[in-house]
Amino acid sequence: EVQLVESGGGMVQSGGSLNLSCSASGFDFGRYGMTWVRQGPGKGPEWVAVIGHAGTVTYYSDPVEGRFTISRDNAKNTLYLQMNSLKPEDTAVYYCAKGLQGFSGTPYERQDWGQGTRVTVSL
Secondary structure (H helix, E strand, O other), X not given: OOEEEXXXXXXXXXXXXXXXXXXXXXXXXXXXXXXXXXXXXXOOEEEEEEEOOOOOOEEEOXXXXXXXXXXXXXXXXXXXXXXXXXXXXXXXXXXXEXXXXXXXXXXXXXXXXXXXXXXXXXX
């Protein structure tokens, strides 16, 4: 059974930083690409960053390019998202997802998401 547990969310002021973590279990983490997905209030899911299984290939959505950094530690079965220069429009629940979800038209599969961690950015 896939288990993904996110942590690190919170409330910050605009321009601040947060570092999200996602602890994975129940599957061979090092063999899968991973995605950070967010869902803002009243909005649908939006992929923000993806990383290949080895951690050497990454892609970012336009709204976060240059501000967010995705990384992973396969020895610790952990995925990270460093978020800098946060803006109010980054306010959302952030989920880590197994596989490359939403990226390049791939479907979202909520059964392979964690429970999410809430990020709130104030002016």
